[in-house]
Structure formats: structure tokens, C-alpha cells
Amino acid sequence: MRRPVRWHIGVFLAPALAIYTVVMVLPLLETLRLAFFRNVDGQAAYVGIANFARLLGEAVWSDAFWNALRNNTEFFLIHLLVMVPLAIALAALLSWPRLRGSAFYRTALFMPTMLSFVIVGFCWKLILSPLWGIAPTLLKAVHLGFLFHPWLGREESALFTLGLVSVWQWLGVPMLLSYAALIAIPGELLEAAEIDGIVGVSQFFRIRLPLLWPTVGVIAILTFVANFNSFDLIYTAQGALAGPNFSTDILGTLLYRTFFGAQLQLGDPHMGATIATMMLLIILAVVCTWLVLVQRRLVRHEF
Amino acid sequence: MAALRRDFGRSVTAHSVLGFFTLLALAPIALIVMNAFKTRSAIFGAPLAPPTPDTFDLVGFTTVLGEGHFASYFANSLIVTIVALAGTILFGAMAAFALSEYRFRFNTLAGLFLTLGLMVPIRLGTVGILELMVRTGLVNTLTALILVYIAQSLPTAVFILTEFMRGVSADLKNAGRVDGLSEYAIFGWLVLPLLRPAMVSVAMLTMIPIWNDLWFPLILAPGEETKTLTLGAQAFIGQYVTDWNSVLAALSLAIVPVLALYLVFSRGLIRGITAGAVK
Numbered sequence: 001m002r003r004p005v006r007w008h009i010g011v012f013l014a015p016a017l018a019i020y021t022v023v024m025v026l027p028l029l030e031t032l033r034l035a036f037f038r039n040v041d042g043q044a045a046y047v048g049i050a051n052f053a054r055l056l057g058e059a060v061w062s063d064a065f066w067n068a069l070r071n072n073t074e075f076f077l078i079h080l081l082v083m084v085p086l087a088i089a090l091a092a093l094l095s096w097p098r099l100r101g102s103a104f105y106r107t108a109l110f111m112p113t114m115l116s117f118v119i120v121g122f123c124w125k126l127i128l129s130p131l132w133g134i135a136p137t138l139l140k141a142v143h144l145g146f147l148f149h150p151w152l153g154r155e156e157s158a159l160f161t162l163g164l165v166s167v168w169q170w171l172g173v174p175m176l177l178s179y180a181a182l183i184a185i186p187g188e189l190l191e192a193a194e195i196d197g198i199v200g201v202s203q204f205f206r207i208r209l210p211l212l213w214p215t216v217g218v219i220a221i222l223t224f225v226a227n228f229n230s231f232d233l234i235y236t237a238q239g240a241l242a243g244p245n246f247s248t249d250i251l252g253t254l255l256y257r258t259f260f261g262a263q264l265q266l267g268d269p270h271m272g273a274t275i276a277t278m279m280l281l282i283i284l285a286v287v288c289t290w291l292v293l294v295q296r297r298l299v300r301h302e303f
Numbered sequence: 304m305a306a307l308r309r310d311f312g313r314s315v316t317a318h319s320v321l322g323f324f325t326l327l328a329l330a331p332i333a334l335i336v337m338n339a340f341k342t343r344s345a346i347f348g349a350p351l352a353p354p355t356p357d358t359f360d361l362v363g364f365t366t367v368l369g370e371g372h373f374a375s376y377f378a379n380s381l382i383v384t385i386v387a388l389a390g391t392i393l394f395g396a397m398a399a400f401a402l403s404e405y406r407f408r409f410n411t412l413a414g415l416f417l418t419l420g421l422m423v424p425i426r427l428g429t430v431g432i433l434e435l436m437v438r439t440g441l442v443n444t445l446t447a448l449i450l451v452y453i454a455q456s457l458p459t460a461v462f463i464l465t466e467f468m469r470g471v472s473a474d475l476k477n478a479g480r481v482d483g484l485s486e487y488a489i490f491g492w493l494v495l496p497l498l499r500p501a502m503v504s505v506a507m508l509t510m511i512p513i514w515n516d517l518w519f520p521l522i523l524a525p526g527e528e529t530k531t532l533t534l535g536a537q538a539f540i541g542q543y544v545t546d547w548n549s550v551l552a553a554l555s556l557a558i559v560p561v562l563a564l565y566l567v568f569s570r571g572l573i574r575g576i577t578a579g580a581v582k
Contacts, residue, residue, distance in 0.1 A: 006405065006407070008485075008487060009401050009405050009407055011397075011487075012397040012398060012400055012401035012490070013397070013398050013402075015393075015394040015397065015398075016394040016395060016398035016417070016457050017398070017413065017417075019390075019394065019450060019453050019454050019457065020417060020420065020454050020457050020458075022435075022454075023432065023435070023450045023451055023453070023454035024420060024425050024428060024454040024455070025416075026431065026435070027428035027431025027432040027434070027435055028423065028425075028427060028428035028431060030428070030430070030431030030434060030435075031427065031428050031429070031430045031431040034430055034431070086324075089320075090321065090324060093317045093320055094321070096313070096314075096317060098310065098314065099314065099318075100314075101318075105321045105325055106573060107566075107569050107573075108325045108328055108329055109321075109324060109325060109328050110573065111328055111329065111562070111565065112328050112331075112332070113511070114511060114561050114562065114565045115332070115515070115558060115561060116514070116517070116536075116557065116561075117515060117517055117533075118533050118536050118540070118557065119335075119536070119554055119557050119558055122540055122550065122554055123332070123334075123335050123554060124331065126335070126547075126550070126551075127331055127334065132346075132347065132350060132547075133347075133350065134334065134350050134351070137351070168327070168328070168331075171324075171328075172328075176573060200313070225422060225424065229424035229427065231426070231518055232515075232516075232517045232518065236517070252426070255429075256518075259429065259430060260522070269430050269434075272429075272430050273430045273431075276427045276428070276429065276430060277427075279427055280423065283422070283423070283424070284422075287422055
């Protein structure tokens with residue numbers, strides 16, 4: 001006996017699939033397609049991989065591309081090496097069962113994440129500005145006044161400073177993810193460790209941290225994807241030209257400038273699509289490598 | 304006794320570290336909001352002092368409310384966020400219900416197709432999205448933003464809601480079927496009400512990137528009529544960059560609604576993030 005057609009399944013799925021396909025998947029594929037075309041006399045002409053050859057081969061393009069890729073990698077490493085350890089440390093403190101006021105700290109530490117990049121970018125621009133003088137005043141108060149420089153205005157420090165601002169903004173997310181994983185560790189396990197004399201810091205490194213690695217893996221990959229498609233903070237703090245002298249240019253700002261143009265540069269959708277395709281390839285390559293080589297080996301314990 | 308002292312020592316360390324980072328997280332926000340209420344000379348003269356009756360001044364807010372179209376920006380942001388969230392939750396819940404409730408041939412495939420969006424950022428399709436919006440005449444409309452944000456949020460929503468749907472008792476749904484309820488009625492009357500906490504989590508989780516987005520408003524709807532609060536604040540501050548009173552007032556006006564909402568819903572939000580992580 002044949003089952004009757006279950007129309008309701010289609011009805012339930014249709015709106016989500018339709019919007020997702022039309023607004024996200026097809027434009028993504030269209031972007032990939034455009035990367036293989038070029039505008040010749042007002043007509044789109046198929047040029048094979050010529051756009052990619054141009055991006056990686058012509059000095060004007062390749063210098064900008066490698067510079068953005070290098071900066072983007074540095075931006076990601078700042079998050080990985082500063083934000084992730086800090087988030088785990090704070091989560092470890094928060095998950096201590098006898099800590100009072102844990103909910104208050106969680107709420108407060110997560111607050112910067114709620115703010116838009118525009119607010120974050122401008123707030124820190126004002127605070128770090130030599131004109132207002134908050135940062136130098138505070139440094140002088142602890143006799144470190146000589147450390148102050150207009151960090152955002154200097155080529156050698158602007159990217160690092162923005163990386164730390166971004167860490168300030170996003171710290172709450174990895175902190176909460178680590179916190180959730182830490183409180184999921186059953187009490188008996190920690191009690192058993194205590195009976196064996198493993199307590200305090202050594203308990204953290206020998207028992208809790210090893211159980212946390214799979215979560216840290218997820219955090220690392222989420223951070224990577226977010227960093228390799230960020231744009232807003234650099235744009236609000238330094239503008240589309242990602243100054244000074246492109247020292248804060250990342251792939252997102254390069255894509256924006258290429259696609260829309262900025263100052264003397266004309267917008268070019270085909271080269272924009274080429275850069276977007278490269279970003280997609282980089283993200284997919286790293287995510288797949290990570291999933292196959294690393295994440296699989298991080299043993300997940302079910303309690 | 305020794306254990307007690309160790310506990311005390313540990314708790315002092317924990318509170319001082321957490322207190323330091325809490326201060327670091329909140330002080331910049333407090334500094335901006337506090338200085339927005341001061342005269343220009345007090346902003347520069349004593350930036351760390353709270354406003355006193357002598358230094359109290361609302362000139363920044365007068366400029367912002369007079370010159371900027373913040374009421375219209377705010378309304379645009381509110382419309383876009385609310386409609387996009389409603390669409391995301393309704394369509395996401397429907398899809399999650401289909402994926403978790405029924406076995407059908409393309410179930411796994413449809414699920415994988417939708418979760419792909421968790422890893423591929425929608426921004427990379429911007430060139431194609433703009434082309435689509437130009438072709439359909441949706442450039443500079445709020446509809447364009449709403450559609451993009453629904454598409455952007457659906458993978459997260461489907462992912463989280465599917466997990467929650469699996470926890471809804473099968474007996475309840477089968478009892479409904481025995482009583483002759485249609486599948487639509489079971490979804491609408493039995494399942495949806497049980498999912499309210501999950502829906503709050505999804506809403507909070509997907510709301511932040513929508514409300515704070517600068518990329519799509521800048522590209523799809525930069526017109527004065529359709530500017531969102533984030534883009535409007537960006538443009539206003541860019542224009543008034545030397546008028547510190549106005550800049551600080553504009554920033555404060557942008558901060559306050561978000562913070563108010565956050566303080567009301569923070570528990571649902573934090574639960575949402577942690578629930579998604581444990582899975």
C-alpha cells in the first residue's frame with residue numbers, strides 16, 4: 001500500500017528552504033560564477049581563471065591581497081592567543097561552585113558583546129585618542145605615562161590595538177561557552193580527584209582542562225570563521241582605507257574597497273567576487289582540515 | 304581550618320580577578336555615557352569625573368535629536384529586527400519540526416543543506432545578493448534587509464530548535480493525532496507553546512548580529528529613508544566627528560536601548576549560548 005503524499009512536510013519546509021536558497025545559496029553561487037567573468041565593453045565575458053591569476057600575479061593586486069591575508073591571520077592569532085586563554089581562565093574562576101555573585105560577573109562580562117561595532121570602534125577611538133587624554137592620564141597615574149603612544153595612528157601598533165579592542169568586545173562568547181562546558185563536568189569526577197589529592201590549579205590542568213579541549217576546538221574554529229569575515233570594527237575605527245597606510249587592512253575591508261571602490265579606486269564586482277571566492281576557499285579549507293585532522297581527535301566525553 | 308583559609312584565599316583571588324575584568328568591560332561604556340551629560344570644557348577638563356550640577360549639559364542630545372534623524376533610524380532598526388526575528392523563528396521552527404518529526408527521503412540532505420550556513424558566512428555572497436536586490440528592485444528597502452537577515456539567521460535557528468524539538472514528548476503529539484488534530488494543529492497548538500524558552504534563546508542569539516550589522520545596511524539600504532540605527536550613528540558620528548558633545552550623546556543613545564533589552568533578557572540569552580554549546 002502506498003502512503004499518501006504528506007504535503008504538510010513540504011509546507012513546513014518550504015518557507016525556510018525558499019528564503020535560504022534564494023537569498024543566501026544562489027547569490028553565493030552567483031558570486032562564485034562572477035569570479036570567472038570580466039566586464040568587456042559592458043558585456044560580461046568568460047575569462048576562466050584570469051581574475052585569480054591577476055589577484056595573485058599582478059603586483060597591484062597581489063600586494064594588497066597578501067597584506068590583507070597576513071593582517072587577517074595576525075588579527076586571528078591575537079584572538080586565539082589572548083582571548084581564548086583569558087576566556088578559559090575567567091570561565092574556570094566563574095565555575096568554582098562556592099563563588100558568590102557568579103551571575104553578576106557573567107552578565108557584566110558579556111555586556112560589551114551586545115554593543116555594535118560602531119559603538120565599540122568609536123568608544124575606543126575616543127578613549128585612546130591623545131586629544132581626550134584618558135589613556136595617558138590613566139597611565140600617568142600608575143607612573144607608566146611614557147608607554148603612551150597614539151596606538152591607533154601608528155602603522156606598527158594599529159592592528160594589534162584593534163585586535164585587543166575586538167578581544168574586549170567578544171571575550172564574553174568564548175567565556176560562556178567554556179563556562180557551560182566546565183559546569184557540565186560531573187561533581188563525582190572532581191570529588192574523586194580531590195580524594196586523590198588533586199585540587200586547585202593542578203586539578204584544573206589535569207582534570208578540567210583536558211575535558212574542555214573539544215569546546216576549545218569549537219571556539220577556535222568559530223573565532224576563525226568570524227575573524228576571516230570581519231569588517232565592521234576596522235571600517236568604523238579606521239575607515240574603508242584601513243589606515244594608516246593599509247596596516248589594518250583585512251580581507252573584509254579589501255573586499256569592500258574592491259567591490260565598491262574607495263577614493264580613486266573604481267568598484268569592480270568581478271574582482272570583488274574573486275576576492276570573496278578566495279575568502280570562501282580559505283575558510284572552507286581551514287575548517288575542513290581542522291575538522292578532519294584536529295577536532296576528531298579531541299575526545300568528547302559523554303557523562 | 305586550613306581548608307577554610309584556603310577557600311577564603313581562593314575566593315579573594317577569584318573576586319579580584321573577576322572584578323578587574325568586570326571593571327574593564329564596563330568602564331569604557333560608563334565613561335562614554337557619563338561624559339555625554341557634561342559641558343565641552345568638562346569633557347576635556349575632567350574626563351573621569353561624573354557630571355555635577357555645574358558641568359551638567361544636554362547640548363549633545365539636543366544636537367543629535369535636532370540634526371540627526373535618530374527617531375527614523377531607530378524605527379527602521381526596530382522594524383527590521385522584529386520582522387526578521389519573527390520570520391526566522393516561525394520559518395525556523397516549521398523547518399525544525401519537519402526535520403525532527405518526520406522521516407522522509409531528503410531529511411538528512413535538507414538538514415545538512417540548512418546547517419551549511421553555519422560555516423559559510425552570508426557576506427561572501429554580497430556581490431550576488433546586491434545583484435539580486437537590484438534585479439528585483441529591492442535596493443534601499445527594508446524588505447531587502449529583512450530577507451537577508453532571515454536567511455542569515457535560519458541555520459542557527461533550525462540547528463537549535465531541532466535539538467529542542469527532539470525533546471518534546473512523542474506521547475503528547477500522538478495523543479493529539481488520536482484526537483484527530485491535523486499536523487498543523489499539532490505544530491501550532493501543542494509543540495510551539497512548549498518551545499517558548501528555546502525561541503527566546505534563538506531570538507536573543509540572532510538579534511545581536513542583526514541589530515548591530517553595518518555591512519548590509521551600508522550596501523543594500525544606505526538611503527536616508529532606510530538607514531538603520533547602526534548605519535545612522537556611523538554616518539552621524541563621521542559627520543560630527545569634532546563635536547564631542549554630539550558624538551558622545553549619539554553613542555549613548557545607541558547604547559541605552561541595547562543595554563536595557565540585554566538586562567531584561569540576559570538570562571535567556573546566556574541559556575541559549577550555553578545550550579547550543581553543550582550539544
